[in-house]
Amino acid sequence: MSGSSSGSSTSSSPQKRVYLDFNATTPLAPEVIQAVEQSMHEAWGNPSSDHEEGARARAVINQARDDVARMIGAMPQDVLFMSGGTEANNVVLHCAVTHFRKWCLSQDSPIYHHLRPHIITTKVEHDAVKLPLTHRYAIEADVTYLGVENLPEAVLESIRPSTCLITVMLANNETGIMFSVAHIGRLLAEVNKKRENEGLFKVLLHTDAAQAIGKVPVDVTDLNIDYLTIVGHKYYGPRIGALYIRGLGHKTPVYPLFYGGGQERGYRPGTENTPMIAGLGRASLLVHNNVQDYYTSMKKTRNYMERQLKKVFGNQVKINCVDPCIPMDPEACSVPPRGPKQQHFIFPRLPNTSSVSFYYRQVSGPEILRHCRLVQASCGAACHAHTENQSK
């Protein structure tokens, strides 16, 4: 269950419902809806057109890129708009593997020419990382799946000469647990210095920040990462995403997943979805301006709910993944979200997320939820449902 407000009611339902599934998707902020609407009316031109209609659309996109970049402390030119987080994550894997292969082929020693790329990840990544690895790269790459305990050290210990990418989510979508990507980033920087001296491939670092953005501050410099995935509909924005690439095209490699017109400098072709991009920019601006308040409010609401659950269900309920300093007294854990860099470690759990187990025999989570008249929550990631082609 993940909630960032205590409830949500919609006009089409006679009954007020309590929506607790904000990690599946958020409603759109009124400001975001307004930005999308304004763009549909006023910036409908093709952004590639040389005339005034095109120029107006380009201006909207440039503004949105600035706003997305500002939210994560990035340069605007390092942000590419994409259809969503799934595409962004797939692009990152494609970039790392393609670049590694090119690098191998450029080496004098034939020992490199057929070296298989190696990727390090966790066992708890979203399907948009997990499934490309188990399907597309099942044969052509080696993958190490790590448990989440002792993560930074385990990542470092897993690095091989053929490692091309480490991809670790910033926060888990089901438990809200945050992973120490910044720590990995710092350790990896040291490793990469040594690798450079040894003539080895520079290991790239990616984080899927889909669930973290909008709940805690996310800064690409603090994180020390090369790629970062942004997903609008997880922070009251629209159903598109973006990919941050540090020093896009010169410091960090980028290879398009598909080809077409010259949009996004040819790295992500296809006529830009201007209204959705405008909405993503507006959602990012809201986060940039308000993330500290969001953090405080979400945590307060979530902790209140957890206290109430304990009060009502006692030992029949367990709040999972509770960090040591939160449990039943949220005021005792007044860590400022915008602290010094090293304080990133002390957000072990997203402020909006609750993972809850009920100890009733022979009653499953879905059954409990089916009996809830008002509460809308989930027993896992929404995208695991309604699948036909997962095993192909």
Added chain:
Amino acid sequence: MSGSSSGSSTSSSPQKRVYLDFNATTPLAPEVIQAVEQSMHEAWGNPSSDHEEGARARAVINQARDDVARMIGAMPQDVLFMSGGTEANNVVLHCAVTHFRKWCLSQDSPIYHHLRPHIITTKVEHDAVKLPLTHRYAIEADVTYLGVENLPEAVLESIRPSTCLITVMLANNETGIMFSVAHIGRLLAEVNKKRENEGLFKVLLHTDAAQAIGKVPVDVTDLNIDYLTIVGHKYYGPRIGALYIRGLGHKTPVYPLFYGGGQERGYRPGTENTPMIAGLGRASLLVHNNVQDYYTSMKKTRNYMERQLKKVFGNQVKINCVDPCIPMDPEACSVPPRGPKQQHFIFPRLPNTSSVSFYYRQVSGPEILRHCRLVQASCGAACHAHTENQSK
């Protein structure tokens, strides 16, 4: 220049402008804007969620899929939503090449195991077909690029044992010329019967119908095609697209270009862009209900413009690609758009498109357009502008 109304004014400009660049993009129909807005307010749930918010979003998507399918005479289950036409075209190439490779590897004779796939296309395709072929498939496939004269016969003559795909656009974005895809489809059906008897790979047929939809009736059965690309923003819809696949997954192969959640039955993962999908459905419904009127109105307006150009500029202007039965007397060419199947041959030019040359020495097209105070038109496809990565 491509216009489907005689002019367009926007609230942000004090001067009424004449927009003649509808092949670059169209504004959104008011009904489409309304559908997008309604969906943002009421169907923002994650379509994969099991609760009511999810169900409402699923219902919107199902309705849109029905409407898109009806527009092209297809079954709803044969339609996959995608981020746009560029993605759809790239997916088609990926499907054909992947399926051909799998088929080759399944053959007993080792002669097939390293057979390179062969693709037939034209020299005038959109970059979303042309550039994947020249970049992604430059090494791994053989491609035949045909001139547009004598197309059906030339296509048939180019087929080799290794041919896996024919991709020919339904109408050209710059000239409006329509290609005889239906004719190719009928001839290919005969060829494929013979190939089946000979144990050869069934040649797949794709058409990028981006420019044709909304201007002339498009029916997948008439066309006899396996894949058809749909692009919303070319027919007053939003900036997403769809791909029609005949007998998706059982008659015609489909392989996802990327992996993730189970959306679109796993064939196109990524949380669905419900508002844009709703808009695409509404735009498709409008086309389904009104395409005959659109055709008549567009042709009348376009032909009026061409007559006026001739009247003002005389022999200094040339209207290109004029079909024999239209020139200066549109009433003499009263071909009903919804005629018997064989009448598809007699729409040689889209009703909304004008390709015009001016014979003034040392004056280029862009220079002429820069001097136009009111008219917004283009000298070619918009997506050729602002390119950085085309040659990579």
